[in-house]
Amino acid sequence: MASRAVYNDTKIRVKASKLKPRTRYTIEVTDLSTGTSTTFSENSRKGTFTKTVKLKTTGVVRTVIRDSKGVIVKDNYTVSTAEIDCCIAKLVHDAINCTCKCNKCVEDLKRAQTIHLLLQSAKHEAQVLGAGELANAKVLKAKELCTEVCACGC
Numbered sequence: 001m002a003s004r005a006v007y008n009d010t011k012i013r014v015k016a017s018k019l020k021p022r023t024r025y026t027i028e029v030t031d032l033s034t035g036t037s038t039t040f041s042e043n044s045r046k047g048t049f050t051k052t053v054k055l056k057t058t059g060v061v062r063t064v065i066r067d068s069k070g071v072i073v074k075d076n077y078t079v080s081t082a083e084i085d086c087c088i089a090k091l092v093h094d095a096i097n098c099t100c101k102c103n104k105c106v107e108d109l110k111r112a113q114t115i116h117l118l119l120q121s122a123k124h125e126a127q128v129l130g131a132g133e134l135a136n137a138k139v140l141k142a143k144e145l146c147t148e149v150c151a152c153g154c
């Protein structure tokens with residue numbers, strides 16, 4: 001199973017395979033950062049389905065697929081990155097275009113690097129280790145570092 005944020009993190013695309021053919025499943029998608037969630041049902045055709053649902057996400061997203069008896073069939077985590085990617089891009093842009101006469105412009109670049117590393121670590125913990133809460137803590141820390149502060153103090 002794979003789920004990922006699409007359309008600037010305003011929707012989630014859920015793809016599942018290796019399911020029982022012609023069976024109805026309940027899918028719950030939850031953003032761990034905000035607590036918002038959506039639930040829908042989908043029939044598997046030939047043991048697979050793909051569904052895109054509207055859900056604005058801002059961090060780690062948990063997707064759970066349950067069978068008709070409520071038993072968890074598949075469970076995974078993914079990380080929505082649009083908001084943080086935008087922050088990283090802005091910090092790098094500001095560092096490159098910095099006109100300070102001091103070395104403080106490097107601080108924006110270091111902050112962007114730290115945020116990027118936190119985001120990569122969160123993705124690994126969510127997708128590989130299945131540690132949603134740990135990944136969410138890193139995403140929240142990355143967002144905290146995403147402040148628009150001019151390194152020059154302007």
